[in-house]
Structures are given as C-alpha cells and as structure tokens.
Amino acid sequence: MRAIEIEAYQCKKCGKIHYPFHDRCLACKGREFEIIKPQGNAKLVTFTQIFNLPWGFDQRFLFIGVAEFENGIKAMGQIKAESGENLKLGMSMKPTWDAVRYQAGEPVYGLIFEPLG
Amino acid sequence: MAGREHFRDVAIIGAGMIPFGRRDEDSLMDMLAYASLNALDDAGMGDQTVDAVYVANMGGGILQHQTAIASSLVDRLSLLPAAAETIENGPASGASAVKNGLLAVASGYYDMVLVVGGEKMREVTGWRATDFVATMTHPLAEYIYGVTLPGMAGMFTRLYMERYGVTREHLVGVAVKNQEMGGLNPYAHVEMAITRQGIFDSPDSVVNNPPVADPLHLYDACPVSDGAAALILCPLEMAKKAKKPAVLIAGFGQATDTQTLQEREDPTDLKAVTLAAQQAYEMAQVKPGDIDLAELHDAFTILEIAESEHVGFFKKGEGGKAVAAGKTRLGGQIPINVSGGLKARGHPVGATGVAQVVDIVFQLRQEVGKARQVKNARTGLTVNFGGFGNNVLAFVLRRVDS
Numbered sequence: 001m002r003a004i005e006i007e008a009y010q011c012k013k014c015g016k017i018h019y020p021f022h023d024r025c026l027a028c029k030g031r032e033f034e035i036i037k038p039q040g041n042a043k044l045v046t047f048t049q050i051f052n053l054p055w056g057f058d059q060r061f062l063f064i065g066v067a068e069f070e071n072g073i074k075a076m077g078q079i080k081a082e083s084g085e086n087l088k089l090g091m092s093m094k095p096t097w098d099a100v101r102y103q104a105g106e107p108v109y110g111l112i113f114e115p116l117g
Numbered sequence: 118m119a120g121r122e123h124f125r126d127v128a129i130i131g132a133g134m135i136p137f138g139r140r141d142e143d144s145l146m147d148m149l150a151y152a153s154l155n156a157l158d159d160a161g162m163g164d165q166t167v168d169a170v171y172v173a174n175m176g177g178g179i180l181q182h183q184t185a186i187a188s189s190l191v192d193r194l195s196l197l198p199a200a201a202e203t204i205e206n207g208p209a210s211g212a213s214a215v216k217n218g219l220l221a222v223a224s225g226y227y228d229m230v231l232v233v234g235g236e237k238m239r240e241v242t243g244w245r246a247t248d249f250v251a252t253m254t255h256p257l258a259e260y261i262y263g264v265t266l267p268g269m270a271g272m273f274t275r276l277y278m279e280r281y282g283v284t285r286e287h288l289v290g291v292a293v294k295n296q297e298m299g300g301l302n303p304y305a306h307v308e309m310a311i312t313r314q315g316i317f318d319s320p321d322s323v324v325n326n327p328p329v330a331d332p333l334h335l336y337d338a339c340p341v342s343d344g345a346a347a348l349i350l351c352p353l354e355m356a357k358k359a360k361k362p363a364v365l366i367a368g369f370g371q372a373t374d375t376q377t378l379q380e381r382e383d384p385t386d387l388k389a390v391t392l393a394a395q396q397a398y399e400m401a402q403v404k405p406g407d408i409d410l411a412e413l414h415d416a417f418t419i420l421e422i423a424e425s426e427h428v429g430f431f432k433k434g435e436g437g438k439a440v441a442a443g444k445t446r447l448g449g450q451i452p453i454n455v456s457g458g459l460k461a462r463g464h465p466v467g468a469t470g471v472a473q474v475v476d477i478v479f480q481l482r483q484e485v486g487k488a489r490q491v492k493n494a495r496t497g498l499t500v501n502f503g504g505f506g507n508n509v510l511a512f513v514l515r516r517v518d519s
Contacts (some may be wrong), residue, residue, distance in 0.1 A: 020258040020377065045197055045379065048271030049331040050263070054248035057263045064264050066272065066379045074379040078262050089279060100262050110261050 001096040006111065009033035017072050023065055040070035042093045042113060049084050056101055067093050075110030083103040092116040121400070124223035124471035126241040128356035128363040128517065129159025131349030132478040134471075137463035138280035140343040145174070145237040147373055148345035152468075153233045161360060167349070168227035169200040173214035173234030174467040176209055179249050188410035196231070196453050205460050207417065209503030210234060211346070211470020212371075212510035218350045219366050222401035228351055233344030234472070246341050250466070253504050255376050266413030267288025267379060269505040270280040270328030272415040276385050278332065283422055285332065289317045292336040294446055295454050300463020304472075306342045306463030325498055326485045337418040342463030346472035349470035350513045353517065364478045367496070368403070368513030376507050387427045387508040390500060394428040397498070402512035408513070410480055411451060414502035422498050425453060428511070449499075452491050455480070470501035474512060481516040485510040 008019040013030035013094075024031055047065030049109045063079035078100050080085060099107035133155025135148060145152070149172065157163055167516035172187040183189075187201035211234035218232040238246050247265050254260045254269070277283050295315055299305035314338045316326040326334045356363035374394035378384045398404060405428060413428070415421035422436035428452050429438045444450040456462050456476040459469060477497035479485050497514045 003388050018380070020255055026375070028381070032291075033146055037184075046272040046273065046276045046384070048268050048333075049328065050265055050268040051327070052247055052267060052273065052329050053263055054251050054265055055244045056248065056518065064262055064268055064272070076259050076264065076377070076379060089267070103157065108261050 002113065004038055004097045005109065006038055007035045008038065010036050015040060018105045019021070019073050019075055021032055026062065029038055036071065036073070038069040038071065038075065041116065042069045042095050044093055044113070045049035045074065046085060046089060047087055047109060056103065063087070065113060069095070075111055075115050080114045085095055087115060089116050118176060119504060125225055127219050127222045127350055127366050128353040129348050129366065129474070129478050130351055130356045130363060131156040131162065132475040133346070134306045134346035135290045135303050135344060137342045137465060137468070139239045139241070140197065143343070144191060145177055145183065145235060146193060146322045148237065148343065149186070149233050149235040150193050152235060152345035152347040153190070153194055153231055155234070156231065156349050160349040162349065163468040164344045166196050167199050167229040167231045169218070169221055170233070171214040171217045172201070172203045172239035173210035173232070173471060174236060175205055175210050175240065176201055176236060176249050176466065178183040179252070181237060189362060193361070203414045206508055207503040208464070209470055209501045209508050209510055210467045212499070212501035212512065213246060213352060213470065215474055215512065216369060216371060216375050216510060217472060218348070218496035219369060222350050230350045231347060232471060233345060233347035234468040234470060235469040237343045238341045238465060239343050243341065256369070258377055266505065267331065267333060267399065267417065268308050269391060270376065271333045273384065274332050274417070274419040277419060277423060280385055281434040281437070283419065283437040287318065287422060288337050288418040289313055290440040291415065291421045292316065294440070295415065295458045295460040296468030298447070298455050298489060299457025299498055302457050302462060303400045305461050306340050306344070307457070308459040311336060312351050333417055333419070337478055339416045339459040339464040342462055342465045344465035344472070346468045346469045348471060348478070357517070362482050363517045364481050365515045365517045366512060367515040368397035368399070368401030369511070370394060370400070371510045373398070374507045376504065378426060387506045389506055390424050390502065392426040393509045394498070395512040397511040397513045401515065403496060403513060407496055408451060408498045409456060409496050410457065410477070410491040411453050411500070412456060412476055413453055414469070415454055415460050416502065418460065421453060421458065424502070428498065428500060435462070444499070447489065447491065451459065454490055455491060462497060470510065471502060473499040474493065474514065477514045483512060
C-alpha cells in the first residue's frame with residue numbers, strides 16, 4: 001500500500017493546522033510551520049456524487065468528499081463507492097493513496113477514502 | 118474604509134445587454150461589442166468616446182485562446198485612445214469590473230467609463246466547459262480529484278440541508294420561480310417555464326431532473342451560456358443632466374474567504390457574502406429591509422437560499438421556508454432574481470456580475486414591462502459570487518430623480 005503523501009502545515013506560533021499550504025498562518029500570520037502527516041482514519045464531513053464530470057474523466061460518476069483525520073487535518077478526496085446509500089456524514093473512512101486521474105497517460109496520485117462499514 | 122469621504126458619487130447612465138444563450142453566430146468580441154454599443158446608445162453616447170474601459174472576462178485565454186481582450190475591444194469600438202484593461206476574477210469578474218469603473222470615477226481620475234462583461238462558453242463541449250470552470254479550484258487539494266463547481270455546491274448543499282433543514286422542495290421552489298421569471302425576460306437564456314410536478318412530484322421527474330451533483334439535480338444548476346452586458350458610469354452630477362433617471366451606485370462591498378471549503382471553520386457560513394453585503398449597506402446607509410429587489414448569484418438554487426440569509430433578508434434556516442411561502446416572488450416581501458437569475462438568464466461567467474447590475478438598472482428605471490416590474494422599486498441589491506464564495510462583491514443601487 002502506498003504511503004499518504006499529503007503534508008499539512010501546523011503553525012509553530014499558534015498551532016493552527018493548514019492544508020493546503022499558506023505562506024502566512026490564517027490565524028496569527030506566522031510564517032514558520034511544522035510539516036505534519038495525516039494520522040489514522042478520517043471522518044466524513046460532506047460528500048457528493050458527481051455525474052457531469054470534467055474533461056479527463058472517462059467514467060459515469062465520481063464520489064468526492066471532505067474528511068477530517070484523527071489529528072485534525074481536513075482534506076478532499078475521492079470516495080470508493082458504487083452508491084451513496086451507505087455513505088453517512090460522520091462515518092469513518094480509511095484513507096488510501098492511489099491514482100485519482102491520468103494526465104497524458106501518467107497517473108496522478110491522491111487521496112481515496114474507503115468507507116468503513 | 119479610509120478616504121471614502123473624498124469620493125465623488127458615481128451613477129450609471131447607460132445599460133445594455135444582448136440575449137444570453139447559445140450564440141454560435143457571434144464571437145466573444147462580437148458579443149462584447151454589441152453589448153457595449155447598446156449601453157453607449159442607452160446613454161445617448163452613440164458617437165462619443167469614454168475615458169476608460171474595463172472588460173470582465175474569465176476564460177478568453179482558455180476557451181478562445183485569445184488574450185488582451187480589452188485592447189482589441191477599444192480598437193473595434195473606435196474608443197481609442199481610452200485606457201483599457203481586462204479584469205479576471207472568476208465568476209465575479211463582472212462585479213469586479215464594475216468596482217474598478219466605480220473607483221476610477223469616484224476618485225475623480227476618469228469621468229466617463231465603459232464597463233462590459235462577456236463570456237463565450239458554448240463553443241467547447243460541456244466536458245471542457247466544466248473543466249474550465251473547475252480551474253478556479255485549488256490545483257493540488259481539489260482540482261486533481263475531478264471536483265467541479267456543481268460538486269462543490271453539492272457538498273455545500275448536503276451540509277446546509279443537514280444543518281438548516283433546507284429541503285429539495287425548497288430548491289425546486291427556487292428553480293420554478295426563476296424559470297418562470299426567465300420566461301418573461303427577453304434577455305434570458307432559458308425561457309421555458311417548468312412545473313414542480315415535472316421536476317419533482319411526477320414519476321417522469323426522475324428522467325426530467327436527474328442528479329448532477331447529489332443532492333443537487335439538473336434543474337438546480339444554471340445553464341452554460343454565451344452572453345455579454347455593459348454599463349456606462351459617470352459622476353452623479355453629470356448623470357443628472359441625462360434624459361433617463363440616474364441610478365446611483367450607493368454602496369459597494371467586497372470580501373474574500375479561504376479558497377477551499379474545508380478550511381472554513383463552518384463551511385456553511387458564507388462569510389464573504391455577509392461582509393460584502395454589510396459593507397455595501399453601510400456605505401449606502403441602508404438596512405436589508407430597505408432593499409426593494411435583489412439579484413443574487415443563484416448559480417445553484419441552494420445559493421439563492423443561502424445568500425438570502427447571509428445578506429440579512431432572512432434568519433439562517435429561514436431562507437428555504439421563505440421561498441416556499443412566496444416571500445421571494447415578484448410581489449412578495451423581497452423579490453429575488455426577477456430577471457430569472459443565473460438559473461434562467463444564464464451564466465456567461467464574465468458577464469454575470471455586469472448583467473445583474475443592468476437588470477437592476479432596468480427595474481429602477483421601470484423599463485422591464487408590467488409582468489416583471491417590481492412596483493415602486495427604488496433600491497436594489499446585487500451579489501456576485503466568485504469561486505465557491507471565496508471572492509464576493511455586492512452593490513446597492515438607488516434611483517435618483519433629478
């Protein structure tokens with residue numbers, strides 16, 4: 001299994017967690033950050049099933065959501081699901097790192113969440 | 118804001134647009150030119166020039182492979198040697214161009230300014246157009262996943278429904294109302310009235326109104342449109358001498374928010390909408406209750422409901438119920454999107470913010486015809502929503518009788 005390559009940024013001055021990167025802390029304007037990695041499973045914050053996909057996606061639909069990791073990092077990712085019936089806000093998701101799209105024949109890697117029961 | 122007391126009052130003396138829709142016969146430059154000429158003619162300036170031109174356009178570089186659009190337009194319109202630039206601010210480009218025109222005249226630097234917004238989106242496939250609009254999302258944290266603007270709106274809607282009790286019926290109410298108004302607007306892209314039965318109640322609704330980004334369905338989303346709209350701005354004192362009633366830009370506000378939804382403390386809180394409206398109200402010295410009609414950025418039905426709450430027309434959680442009670446219809450407590458809104462007028466992204474102001478100008482001048490006219494309308498509000506609420510502009514417009 002591939003490691004999750006996401007890096008989040010915790011402000012050294014006030015502790016606020018940022019993802020994606022900001023040059024200055026959104027809370028205190030600090031410029032020094034400690035790089036932190038997502039920890040554990042993630043809780044589903046919201047999601048949608050998109051049927052009208054953008055250029056580059058040759059499939060019928062795509063589930064996309066935002067989830068919060070155990071250490072507070074929030075990130076968007078694709079969701080491995082065939083139907084939205086079993087997806088519930090707040091449910092636990094296992095994060096994986098895999099190809100989320102292909103550009104010029106090359107895979108682009110990103111977060112894919114797998115619902116945990 | 119510091120120094121505003123030195124500003125001149127700025128008014129709109131010309132407004133014009135072209136019908137939105139699929140305009141295969143016209144290039145982007147054609148549309149910008151036609152709308153500009155309509156505004157110049159409306160201002161009675163058919164053979165005159167202006168000091169500066171602000172052109173709102175989001176996608177010319179991507180969709181038409183054309184840049185420096187403002188330079189090309191002033192040449193085509195024989196407005197040389199007017200100052201000219203293109204303003205790009207995503208789907209809020211139109212209001213940003215109006216703002217730049219406003220500040221240029223308010224400062225005293227220019228007297229006569231043309232603001233025009235346009236977009237040609239239908240010459241590419243829906244697949245490409247969806248991708249073009251998605252380029253405003255974060256390249257690494259959002260775009261790569263295939264998220265679209267309807268997708269962002271779908272995720273927002275799910276949270277809003279969960280937290281504030283908005284229902285699909287409320288959303289359907291917005292769609293039916295706005296398409297009914299679009300049918301009365303000769304400039305609207307969608308002129309087909311729809312029924313609640315056709316898109317919600319009947320068994321056929323499953324086919325007629327499929328999901329596009331669950332829980333949003335086809336009729337919750339605005340169409341992809343071609344179109345352009347234009348305004349002529351000048352000092353209020355000059356506008357008072359014109360034949361038509363002047364419309365004062367009484368208030369203006371703009372605010373930004375985080376690029377990604379997930380970094381907002383409360384993703385259902387559209388802070389930039391609240392702040393932009395508050396600034397505009399404060400400058401115009403009005404309250405939400407003083408507004409006679411509003412053009413809100415309903416790229417998705419949920420946004421009309423959420424914005425109606427964030428600009429202070431209704432309390433949080435009351436916007437959906439207000440639609441169901443008819444409070445936002447023509448003749449209701451606060452008529453919203455009597456133009457048809459983005460939902461029916463269409464959403465050529467660079468044109469929308471200008472078109473919203475044009476619509477309010479026509480209303481305040483009592484020019485839209487009885488079926489769509491808000492009686493005794495004197496003060497209007499516009500909200501132009503960029504990104505997913507990360508760059509929002511609001512204007513308060515007021516009729517001034519000389």
